[in-house]
Amino acid sequence: MKERTIWEQIADSFRSRSIWMLHYCTGCGAMELPPTMTARFDMERFGIAPMATPRQADILLITGYLNTKTLRRVIYTYEQMADPKYVIGFGSCTINGGIYFDSYSTINRLDYYIPVDVYIAGCMPRPEAILEAFNYLMEKIRKGEADGWKRYRENYDWYKQNQIRSLGEVYVHDEFHE
Amino acid sequence: MISLLIAIPLLLAFVSVMWKRLAKPLFFLAAVTNMTVLLASWFPNSVEIHVMGSWKPPFGINLVFDNASFYAALVVNFFFFLVSLMPNLVESYGVSLMLLMAAANGFVLTGDLFNSFVFMEIMTITAVTVASRRENFYNAFKYLILGGIAGSIYLLATIFAYTATGSLNMAHVSMATISASSLVAITTLYAIGLGVEAKLFPLNGWVSGVYGGNDLAPVILGTSVSFAALYMVGRLFGTVFHGSGAGVLYTLALITIIIGEVAALRQQNLLKAFAYSSVAQAGVVVAMISKGTSRAMGLAYFHLTNDAVAKFVIFLVAGFLVYNYKNLNGVFKKHKVLGASFSMATFSLVGFPLFAGFQSKLRIIMELFSMKDYLFPAVMLLATLIEVGYVVRWNVKLWFEEETDEKADNPIVAGTLALILSLLLVAVFIKPEIFLGGAMKMGNALADTKDYIHGVLSVVKGGM
């Protein structure tokens, strides 16, 4: 990967110290976030704060498994986030579909569709693991290795064709929208 | 000379009974001659009388010709003349119109109480025939009944007057001293008797029916005949009875104003609405007459003249519209001239500036204030407020609503007449003397009893 300018390095160090996350809570992983936020583990001390809209968020936290229906929303949300943006795949469902791996509608590997910077293995991962992952992500951001958003831009066609292949069509055309 | 005013229409009426087809031209002829006669003797600034037979007053019947009766006769005949210009309006009513004309003239000119009763009867009956046009029989019948009652009461009053004074000559009666009680009786009965023709509440029940019934009646009854009747009010209560009994008139008149306006407000029929408004205007005039001073009376007749002209235009246009269209929405888009004159006439009625009504109304209010009468102006302004309501409503309806595809060709004569008269209203605003001078002379003549008595009972002039 190419060298960063001094400005980018400074910016990256800022980015690494202030992470606003949009947690996409489809699965059981959501259960693990409240303890992580609140007094026991207190993720705010790392400058991590939950955000309400993708426009403001820096990282997209995919907690738990995805199916074809939710994946559409995930992609749409991800594309609405402002660069630079990072994705954390949370739990084994995002890695290999977890216990639902053989369902007809389950998405088995998230990073075919959107670039994932950090995976958290386990079912469920405990808050310690989550914080560990965040620290790792911060490290990557500071080093400038968390370049998922760049990859998405460069290999846009590849991601799109994967999305199309499994979703048929990224935009929904169901009875509500005809 | 002035007895021609009565004689000619009467004569021609009988002639035209024999030759029906001649009725219209003869009516026209009568109107023209009357106008010429009147124009020939312009404002006799003295009191002339004309005795029937050579019975000197107070014994014989005599016609009185002074500024008052001249101005009244002028207005009366003027409207007959205007009507006679419109043959399609006259149709087969030439005869009765001529009779009506004769009666109205007689009523205005006579100087004798009983004679005036006779003329009033003729006037009522012919008016009823006119009113019964277009199968408007029931309302005409009502009118007949009321007219009959009024006539009888008028007669009763005359009899009282005779018993009280031993004379029927107005001048003589006005000289005589009448005991208070019988004066009360006489004036009250006269008030009631004239109340029907003068459209006083509650004797004006016939008005809406008759005026709303066809297109000829309002045009002639609402202008000439009511002017004649209101003239007589002024003559009796101003000249003869020196303003005793004015209180009755005043009260009734004020009630009449309000009643007329509110009745006009809810009215859905164009002709009837303005019939009620003429009721209200008559109320204003009567109330003003009851004030008794010469200036007040003059203003009253000034107002009445403006009102008569405006009403003539309004009823002319309204009659045309009502009997040519089912749905009146936006008809004026098709008849711009009629519309313009109608609007001007109605605005003059309300008393907006730029039109004659403004002059008379404001003068009246001013006069009343100078008389320290604070009630009447308030009533009048309230009435005007209601008037604004329905006048604007009708104008908006007739001008701006979506029109229907009904058609009717423009009436040329009526249109021109309406336009000329409405422009006359504007002219009067700019130069009120056009009507005001005559009206003021009339007022003076009516208020000035001495001169009247002297003129009547002094040396006899003319005769036939």
Next chain:
Amino acid sequence: MALSTLLISLLVTSVVIYFISKVSWRAGAILNFLIGVFLISYVFALHIGVTSNLGTLFGQKLQLTWTHASYYFSAVSLLVIVSVMLFAIKWLDSQKYPAAFNMFILMMTAGSLGVFMAADLITLYIFWEIAVLSSMLIVPMGKKESRKAAVIYAVMSASGTYMYLYGAFLAFQRYGTLNISEIARHMVSDPSTGIKAAIFLLLASAGIAKSGIFPLHTWLRIAHGNAPDAFSAVLSGQLVKLGSYVLMITVAAIPSLRVFGNIPFYSGIPATNYFLIALGATSIIIGTLMAIKQDDMKMLIAFSSVANGGYILIGIGTMDPMGFEGGVLHVFNHAIAAAVIFMAFASVVYRTHTKKISELGGLIHKMPITFLAYLFAIISLAGIPPMSGFISKWMIYQALVRKGMFITAFIAFFGSIGSFLYVFRPLAGVFLGQLPKKYKDVKEVPPVMWIPMMTLVVISLVIGIWPFPVLQPIEGMRMDYGIAPTMRIADSSHWLIKGFSGSWNPVLVFNLFIIGFVIAYILYTMFPRPKKVDLLAPHKEEGAPINIYTGGEYIYTPELYHYNTKFYAGFERMYEKHPSWEKVLEMLAKFFHDLGEWVHGWFFRPSPSAYTFWVSLTILIVFWVRW
């Protein structure tokens, strides 16, 4: 040319204009505009104190005279009217009666000029009626409801006018003159307070009715809401000011402080003035609350006119130098702002054919100039610097706080903050947000329509930065009426406006705003360029969703995603079941109808026998009364 000749020739010309417009209405409109321009130049050339005779009416001389007040009010009115005339040159092609419109608007101009020039009450009345009549005939040229509107307008205005007439003649009967200054002189020396108060209030009631003050305010909603769109600008921007003028005449030209000095009510303000102030305050409350909940944008601004009429009345009513100048200056500000707003709405309606906020949206990308005009107009209307609207509000607050009138001040503050709410509603609903698909190919209005708006906006802005040209005639007016003649408020040498509690410098404030804006712009350019996302689906290829945050959902129907119905639902819910004064007046009208019904049923419908009964009854009553 003498004033009287001017007015009369204007009246005559208006009829001529009608026939010209019959041939080509556009020629008539252009001619109108030229006449208007001439009038403006004429007005600015006139010298204060010119008088001229209009002839005599029943023994009274009808006199016209040119005072500071006439100069100020005529200039403001002409500014509004002329811009509307220019606007109309194009706008009229959407109208049904262009010829009549041209005639009546010129006639109305003549009438209002006459009102401002009149030196005596009866002249004022005559021209007043001319103005009312001609405007009343333009109102029903609009949509269906406008017919009813015309009637209500006429009746309300007439009710005020006739009270005025009664008062005028009362004064005449007592003082033997109709000349305003004469009457003022007599009133000062008149001992009886009752009659003076009666005359005062009766005269004021005309202004109350015309400028939409509380008891007689209801006609503004329906008349301004339904009149032809561009004419609403004149109605709200100019005609309402006739009322303010009459109020000013009654309160200031008749020196109410000295006339009613014997009945002080609160901090040196007479009870009569305080009564007017209370009415003004009430109309501020009503206007604001009702404006906030309107969905029809024209009615919304109509109610805001009610509120602003209240401001003017309060300001003048205090008869405090600051308050008086504030009130009079507010006439100018509201005239300009309301005119621009209504013209902007007229442009919107001209293109989209609807005035319901809930049916519009996102027009900013289609009609940017109209949007800017509206934006600056509402900034002025809400009284935010650097537009001129702020200056008058500041002055009025100064007066209120100085007099310690806290409740009135509270209501004024409420109206001012409420105005943020209601002016923002059309901004959000009509111009911002999502554009419904059906307005995909709406265009900006042609220059001849936006030039007048923009001119007025620029004038308002310039006056907001450098208000002294307008403040001079107002100070002159103040001197004429002798309100604290020594005090100077506009200090143009130091660029200051001095209140009793400190001063401020409009130029400086404007510069600060510019500096702040520049700094903000520098910051804006320092950081990465934004990626334009189009929030309007119709612009993108078919089937593309709206590109805004939708909780991950795809939305294809922008109009459903545009929040503009019941914009202040949370607040409106608090006064849903408010009592309505309109209903009261409707009850009154209905009462008269029913009375007519009753009368008709009892006296005019029945059979002849009933008549005989009535006749005999009358005879009996009369005899009984008289014996």
Next chain:
Amino acid sequence: MVAAYKALFNLVVAFFLVLSLEGIGRKITARIQRRIGPPWYQNFIDLFKALSKHPFSNGWIFDFGVLMALGGTMATAMVIPMGSAFWTPFPNSDNFFVIMYLFAVGALGMAMGMVGSGNPWSSIGVSRALTQMLGYELPYLIVISSTIFHYKTASIHKLIEMQRGGWNLLVMPLGGIIAFVSLMGMLGKKPFDIATAPAEIASGPMTELSGKYMGLLHIMHVFAIFVEISLFVDIFLGGGNFGWYLVKFIVVWVLAVMISSVLPRFRIEQMIKFYWGVPLGLAFLNALFVLLGWTL
């Protein structure tokens, strides 16, 4: 020229002071909630991070609104006196009403830009913000008017000088308390953060703000807080020299933060009812006292 330097100094002070105070506020809240909380300079980091991102824009009115908001608020912040006549950039124009209405420019700009983003959440947030303004401004303005009536001047630095004898807070304690309650509403802290309710309307007006727009509006918010608290300090706590002024500023801020960190959120009409209930009544009572001269 000196005035210009003072004005710029205002901006600099406002920026650093308030940003660090915000961080401290977050720390305090965290401690109250038994957390450790972010470092005091966290908000600087957040701000610069936001500015460094690649944002989205929804059309020119969106940008224009943000600029107008920031510019208007800066203009206001430049007029504010900081605790003494010396630190008053423009002694001729620091009239209270001028400041209040100049302040409204920022609010209007923000509202316009955010609604321009075309997001219904933003519109709802803006409508709530304006309604809230209707709520808290009225008691505040009544109190300030009675203050102006009492001291016969509306220019802030004159008011500060007049309070040499004793703080206005002690002269009219009722008014001071009401003004502080209104200040809570102005700051938009709990329980009055109805406009930006992240859980219900996705942070209201800011819904569509990304990257530098977020940052610029954050700066605007910083200046807004500066203006609001400075007005309170100047009018009620009697200024003092610059150090004292800062101390008072910090105290007021910390108090506000502590109150807000233990309270839930009002609904919009509850907020209106609250402000038009007791505070408004007490404000009028205070005005009455001032009229009668019953001041301490």
